[in-house]
Amino acid sequence: MTDTKKPLETNRRNFIAGSAAAVSTFFIGRPKAHAGDAEITLKFATVAPSGTPWSKHTSRLKKRVKEGTDGRVRVKVYLGGALGDENSTISRCRKGGIAGWAGTTAALASIIPEFAALELPYLFPNASVADDILDNRVTAHLERMLKKAGFKLLFCSENGDRSIGTNFGFVKSTADLRGKKMRSQQHDVHQNTWRALGASPQPIPVTEAMTALQTGVVDGFDNTPLFTFAASWFQAITHFTLTRHSYQPAMAVMNLDVWNSLPADVQELIAGDFKKESAYGRKKVRAIKQQLIDNFSAAGIQVHKSTASELAAFAKATKPTHKKFTDKYGTSLYKAITKHI
Structure with a gap:
């Protein structure tokens, strides 16, 4: 008897098997040459996998520091959660066990709870508003909060707009x-x-x-198309609904004591220009946004773009989470953000 499912399953296996190589080539190209002996080695941690815009950004940082110090200072980046998950590594960074860290503001909120205001549902109307607020309106506010917690802000980037991946169908309503x-x-x-x-x-x-996801402990997740493919979570879902319910900024920071111990010329090389570094990171993420959405179909995953009425209903349903947040964590950062929206 002919197995009618075999061609579809074979195509899906072929896509999955080839995706790592294809994504890696598209995102970062070939790795840099191995660094020589260094007087200072700075460990950076991130859960962003190899083959993402974040790995390209950290490679750019590594190269700039290596070349600017003639190899005297080396930045060693541990990708894909090699040193642990976001919350554990940001905690280690705060204590000085890791020099630098790059990740989501939700993870930073494990130490600075008010940071999570940035990820409240349907907070920012569009990316341009988010960029302006982060780069021009609340930057000093964020820097003060980070400094108080023991961090130096290097630059902002993004994970992007979070949407919903499931193994049971589209999410068109709360039902x-x-x-x-x-x-x-x-x-x-x-x-x-x-x-x-x-x-x-x-x-x-x-x-x-x-x-x-693979064992059925959960029925789905929310994340960006970028992370969904980079972490291979797409393999565990059948549907992806573009709810775009939470814009998730991300940041690179350093332990403040480690930062203060570095010579001024090294600090300058690591930090670069805040606005230019932030713009670079976002540009890399956004340049591949539509291609990633298109890749869902190639992986055998159905995609639904939420309608205006569906988005309005989701925004209405989640609006009370804003007050829950401010009641618990205060209104300082929230008001600083929302007065510019």
Whole structure:
């Protein structure tokens, strides 16, 4: 008997097998030459996998520091959660066990809870507004908060707009999430957002999420198309709904004591120009946005772009999470953001 499912399954396996190489080539090209002996080695941690714009950005930083110091200072980046998940590595960075860190503002919120205001659902109307607020309106506010917590801000970038991947169908209303267990980032902003959308949030670190998806512990997740492909989470879903319910900034920081111990010329090389570095990172992420969405179909995953009425309903359902946040964490950063929206 002919197995009618075989061609589809074969195509999907071929896509999955080739995706790592294809994504890596598209994002970063070939690795740099091995650095020589260095007087100072600075460890940086990120959960961003190899083959992402974030790995290209950190490679750019490594090269700039190596060439600018004639190899005297080396930046060693550990990609893909090699040193642990976001929350554990940002904690180690704060204590000085890791010199630098790059990741989401949700993870920074594990130390500075008010940072999670940046990820409240449907907060920013568009990317241009988000860029202006982060680069021009609240930058000094963020720097003060980071400095108080023991960090030096290097630059902002983004993970992007988070949407919903599932193994059960599209999410066109909150009714579609009723009774569903969804992987959530660990901050309560994300958990409250899932509850407002009708789901049961399951806070699971990035490094454990794929296993949870594959074993059925959760029915889906929210993240950006970029991270969904880079972390291979697409392999565990059948549908992706473009809800774009949370814009997620990301930042690179350093331990403040480590930063202060460096010579001024090295500090200048590491930091670069804040606005130019931030713009560079975002440009790399946004340049591939549509291609990544198109890749879902090639992977056998159905995509739904939420309609205006669906988005309005989601925004209305999740609006109470804003007050829950300010009631618990205060209004300082939230007001600084929203007065410019």
